[in-house]
Amino acid sequence: MLDLRRIVNDTEAVRAGLVKRGEDVAPIDEILALDIRRRELIQQTDSARHFRNEVSRTIGAEKRRPTEDEIQQMRATGDRISALEEEARSVASELRTLMLGLPNLPLGDVPEGLDESFNEVVGEVEPPPAREWDTPHWDIGDNLGIIDMESAANISGSRFYMLRGQGARLHRAIVGWLLDTLVDEFGYEETNPPFLVREETLIGTGNLPKFADDLYRDEDAGLWMIPTSEVSLNGIHQDSIIDGELPLRYCAHTPCFRKEHAAAGRDVRGMKRVKQFEKVEMFRFVEPDDSEEALEEMIEISLELCRRLGFTTRLLKLCAGDIAFQSAKTYDIEVWSPGAQEWLEISSLSTCTDFQARRNNTRYRPKGGGGTRFPHTLNGSALGMPRTFIAVLENGLQADGSVVLPEVLWDRVGCERIGTR
RNA sequence: GGAGGGGUGGCAGAGCGGUUUAAUGCGCUGGUUUUGAAAACCAGUGUCACCUCACGGUGACCGCAGGUUCGAAUCCUGUCCCCUCCGCCA
Numbered sequence: 001m002l003d004l005r006r007i008v009n010d011t012e013a014v015r016a017g018l019v020k021r022g023e024d025v026a027p028i029d030e031i032l033a034l035d036i037r038r039r040e041l042i043q044q045t046d047s048a049r050h051f052r053n054e055v056s057r058t059i060g061a062e063k064r065r066p067t068e069d070e071i072q073q074m075r076a077t078g079d080r081i082s083a084l085e086e087e088a089r090s091v092a093s094e095l096r097t098l099m100l101g102l103p104n105l106p107l108g109d110v111p112e113g114l115d116e117s118f119n120e121v122v123g124e125v126e127p128p129p130a131r132e133w134d135t136p137h138w139d140i141g142d143n144l145g146i147i148d149m150e151s152a153a154n155i156s157g158s159r160f161y162m163l164r165g166q167g168a169r170l171h172r173a174i175v176g177w178l179l180d181t182l183v184d185e186f187g188y189e190e191t192n193p194p195f196l197v198r199e200e201t202l203i204g205t206g207n208l209p210k211f212a213d214d215l216y217r218d219e220d221a222g223l224w225m226i227p228t229s230e231v232s233l234n235g236i237h238q239d240s241i242i243d244g245e246l247p248l249r250y251c252a253h254t255p256c257f258r259k260e261h262a263a264a265g266r267d268v269r270g271m272k273r274v275k276q277f278e279k280v281e282m283f284r285f286v287e288p289d290d291s292e293e294a295l296e297e298m299i300e301i302s303l304e305l306c307r308r309l310g311f312t313t314r315l316l317k318l319c320a321g322d323i324a325f326q327s328a329k330t331y332d333i334e335v336w337s338p339g340a341q342e343w344l345e346i347s348s349l350s351t352c353t354d355f356q357a358r359r360n361n362t363r364y365r366p367k368g369g370g371g372t373r374f375p376h377t378l379n380g381s382a383l384g385m386p387r388t389f390i391a392v393l394e395n396g397l398q399a400d401g402s403v404v405l406p407e408v409l410w411d412r413v414g415c416e417r418i419g420t421r
Numbered sequence: 422g423g424a425g426g427g428g429u430g431g432c433a434g435a436g437c438g439g440u441u442u443a444a445u446g447c448g449c450u451g452g453u454u455u456u457g458a459a460a461a462c463c464a465g466u467g468u469c470a471c472c473u474c475a476c477g478g479u480g481a482c483c484g485c486a487g488g489u490u491c492g493a494a495u496c497c498u499g500u501c502c503c504c505u506c507c508g509c510c511a
Contacts, residue, residue, distance in 0.1 A: 043480095055491070060440080073491085074490095
């Protein structure tokens with residue numbers, strides 16, 4: 001959520017930010033009008049209530065029964081207050097609806113542009129030359145008997161995958177290695193949060209109300225399945241004032257559930273785009289002044305993880321039209337997929353400034369005192385799973401069809417190579 | 422699913438119709454003392470909104486939503502969540 005005061009005091013900058021994202025600015029004028037009405041109503045209600053408080057306080061202090069006149073007058077005041085409150089509620093609710101529909105504003109250094117063709121590659125990298133045996137991950141997995149797409153379809157239909165034997169173990173090894181590395185080397189607290197969340201939690205991240213169509217839900221229970229652990233981790237401090245010092249660094253390994261309507265017909269083969277996948281996520285609550293540096297640190301962590309897995313990567317700075325609703329700035333890390341001869345998004349790292357904290361009503365106490373403030377939140381994949389798995393297979397593929405594993409995984413998988421030699 | 426108990430300020434925890442503008446403790450901030458630190462002592466310190474250049478003022482908030490009343494943290498109804506016990510399922 002944007003700061004209402006900022007919309008009022010710095011209207012043109014807010015409009016410019018929305019335009020940069022290709023967003024409709026019409027709600028701004030409605031918001032400004034509703035805010036004026038809202039203030040009027042608050043003032044009128046407050047003064048009516050002040051009157052009522054004065055009178056009843058006097059009666060109480062004098063320990064007497066109220067007079068007939070007083071009772072009449074107070075009843076009328078009560079009715080007036082009720083009427084004002086009712087209008088105030090409806091104005092506040094309209095205002096909130098509009099506010100929840102506004103995306104975050106892109107930071108100044110976010111590239112202009114409305115679609116992915118305007119994303120900037122940071123430090124161009126040449127992909128390695130193609131090898132004659134390069135082949136997509138589904139063929140590799142099929143040959144080795146470690147990816148079983150047919151069974152997945154039997155169980156759940158399209159856009160699911162199933163891993164078997166050493167494939168399942170490799171998957172588990174990657175996840176375990178990622179978590180351990182984040183905890184042991186990069187100062188993250190490991191968490192294992194709920195995967196089903198309340199509606200308010202999804203409003204807090206920005207997924208609701210706007211993107212309900214992308215999410216799975218249990219309507220009877222009022223619970224939704226998370227599309228990313230960002231949702232659960234952001235929810236930890238919902239409606240509360242963080243007790244203690246920032247920064248807070250959480251990581252989690254969770255399943256993620258997405259309907260993927262928007263991708264209908266695209267990436268249908270293999271496990272690249274599926275309705276259920278797993279991800280190891282990094283999440284931070286930081287002081288506002290520290291968020292840009294924190295984002296750089298998180299990018300460096302993800303790049304380092306890719307390096308240790310032996311991946312060829314490139315870094316993308318997303319343009320204003322391509323960043324997520326809640327994001328103020330996003331970098332994607334893409335890994336070279338030799339089997340498909342394309343760059344594959346393996347991590348997305350964003351700062352959401354105070355946008356999520358505001359929606360979530362998460363606050364902290366700055367060190368010097370002086371009340372509460374909204375922290376900044378940042379999230380990023382410490383590598384998304386099926387794609388990391390894909391990259392390990394395609395990069396490690398040998399001419400004989402076996403896959404040589406990155407050294408960091410040897411102990412966990414129990415071998416250096418999958419397949420015959 | 423059944424029975425009971427409970428949700429109060431950063432935390433703990435009183436209050437159960439009108440001097441409560443929510444006691445007290447912890448924590449936090451500042452000060453005194455000290456070579457320095459700790460301890461002790463003194464003072465301050467809930468959140469949010471609106472008005473004001475400011476000093477300051479006003480209002481709301483005791484899980485949430487209604488209701489009763491001149492007046493509700495306090496009484497009534499509904500609802501959500503947490504805890505204990507029982508049952509059922511893993």
